[in-house]
Amino acid sequence: MDSMQLVQVTRGSIIESAHRGHIAVVDSKGELLFYAGNPEKIVFARSSMKPIQAIPVVETGAADRFKLDDADLSLCCASHSGEVMHTGRVHSILGRAGLEASHLQCGTHIPHWPDSYIQLMKEGKEVTPLYNNCSGKHTGMLVTAKHLHESVEDYYELSHPVQQRILSAVSEMTNYPAEKIEIGIDGCGVPVHGLPLKNIAFAYARMANPHLLSDDRKLSVRRITKSLIAAPEMVGGTERFCTDFMKAGNGRFFGKAGAEGVYCIGDLETGIGIAIKIEDGNGRAVYPAAVETLKQLNLLSSQQLEELKGYCQPKLVNARKESVGELIPDFQLIPVH
Helix, strand or coil: CCCCCEEEEEECCEEEEEEEEEEEECCCCCCCEEEECCCCEEEEEEHHHHHCCCHHHHHHHHHCCCCCCCCHHCCCCCCCCHHHHHHHHHHHHHHHCCHHHHHCCCCCCCCCCCHHHHHHHHHHHCCCHHHHCCCHHHCCCHHHHHHHHCCCCCCCCCCHHHHHHHHHHHHHHCCCCHHHEEEEECCCCCEEEEEEHHHHHHHHHHHHHCCCCCCHHHHHHHHHHHHHHHHHHHHHHCCHHHHHHHHHHHEEEEEEEEEECCEEEEECCCCCCCEEEECCCHHHHEEEEEEEEHHCCCCCHHHHHHCCCCCCCCEEECCCCCCCEEEEEECCEEEEC
């Protein structure tokens, strides 16, 4: 199946461009309920896989040993903005495990939150790996290795036990054989997992409703989803969709963005999982597509839609902050039955 047009981009009175993509909506038994495009499309879930990558942090006992609270565990699933609340907490977790920022192998980039970068420049300080949006995930990996007395220098390598545990968790949660998972390298240097979009949605459904999982796995995924919902500001940050979406969800939804136009959602009330991939990788289209998907599934109240209106049909703004166009969702989910 081919991709489907999901979002139109207008400028003035014309459609200037369009974003195509794929959507899979799956229940906690693995049944595909609705789709758009090709739900079998092999996709690198990128950072949308972080809540699953955090499972070993809990199941190994590392989270308990180093006293990770909800905000700490939420940060282990984050693509954060590099605000003080993020970098300070990463530093704190590392310190509890006797580790330092120099142990992080995620590389550096300027913080997404401009105020953080401005402050660094004013103080004449260098950008460190603490500001990498994936530093929370890497911290979770590091403390797990430290807890199990494994090497911390090469924790990012696929052959390392940290990454092998993650690969097993991804395979189990997606119900997809580990040997069939495509392995690439993510922007932060760790393995990234490629598998069918519907299986990624299934993993989110199983996290939303873990009733068919083992008792230990139920406890771990419930702890992770609870942390995401309790501390959504750790997952993204100020003026970020993940944070604003989970706040608007009022304890019902958890969601996580991934690079190259990926977004995944779990609904605790219905137990369904949603996975979205924008074909051209442009992240600007994924949030309107996500809100529209929830709207078509009748999962958002009018109040929640109002709270998320800035993401439903976002405006295009020029350099003078004038509205010159907008992004408009333009698709209809296809029911399987």
